[in-house]
Amino acid sequence: SQQGEEDPQALSIQEGENATMNCSYKTSINNLQWYRQNSGRGLVHLILIRSNEREKHSGRLRVTLDTSKKSSSLLITASRAADTASYFCATRLKAAGNKLTFGGGTRVLVKP
Amino acid sequence: EAGVAQSPRYKIIEKRQSVAFWCNPISGHATLYWYQQILGQGPKLLIQFQNNGVVDDSQLPKDRFSAERLKGVDSTLKIQPAKLEDSAVYLCASSSNKGYDEQYFGPGTRLTVT
Numbered sequence: 001s002q003q004g005e006e007d008p009q010a011l012s013i014q015e016g017e018n019a020t021m022n023c024s025y026k027t028s029i030n031n032l033q034w035y036r037q038n039s040g041r042g043l044v045h046l047i048l049i050r051s052n053e054r055e056k057h058s059g060r061l062r063v064t065l066d067t068s069k070k071s072s073s074l075l076i077t078a079s080r081a082a083d084t085a086s087y088f089c090a091t092r093l094k095a096a097g098n099k100l101t102f103g104g105g106t107r108v109l110v111k112p
Numbered sequence: 113e114a115g116v117a118q119s120p121r122y123k124i125i126e127k128r129q130s131v132a133f134w135c136n137p138i139s140g141h142a143t144l145y146w147y148q149q150i151l152g153q154g155p156k157l158l159i160q161f162q163n164n165g166v167v168d169d170s171q172l173p174k175d176r177f178s179a180e181r182l183k184g185v186d187s188t189l190k191i192q193p194a195k196l197e198d199s200a201v202y203l204c205a206s207s208s209n210k211g212y213d214e215q216y217f218g219p220g221t222r223l224t225v226t
Binding site for chain 1: 145156160215220
């Protein structure tokens with residue numbers, strides 16, 4: 001199974017609402033990254049959070065990391081139609097030569 | 113700053129044929145990656161280069177896939193012979209700090225094997 005597992009697999013919300021997705025992983029990490037992928041812009045890096053950090057913000061994005069639970073969450077506030085995309089968490093594992101391993105993604109649909 | 117360039121963008125071949133993909137990373141990025149992304153799944157690392165040396169190719173099907181990075185800049189990924197299950201998007205990415213930080217992805221090559 002993949003290192004990072006996103007939950008839910010799909011999410012449908014109205015424009016203006018918040019969207020929250022979670023990522024769980026199995027082994028110790030150096031950092032955890034969130035990426036967005038849509039047909040227009042391909043795969044784009046959003047936020048990187050290191051194992052000694054608990055929370056990071058970037059614009060309307062907020063990422064938390066709980067290493068004791070081996071989980072992370074991505075919150076998108078005041079969503080827009082342009083946020084419609086697949087969101088992937090990717091973990092950089094200490095035990096795997098720092099290889100970046102992607103989860104299966106959460107597909108987010110923001111309805112106008 | 114120019115992004116990661118890939119070509120071709122689309123390729124359709126028949127099974128048992130061969131195909132090659134090309135990638136030009138961001139200037140100055142020492143680390144280059146090739147990923148395979150099957151529809152509905154996350155990207156899977158095939159091979160990682162640090163300059164022109166291979167760091168990780170543990171998930172590369174070496175009986176049919178090969179990759180090289182000449183002079184530590186451009187890279188090519190080849191499949192020979194292709195199978196139906198190789199239908200996927202092949203993504204190239206690069207990063208600067210020995211791969212510890214964020215990766216920058218190219219637009220990908222969508223391969224269809226019929």
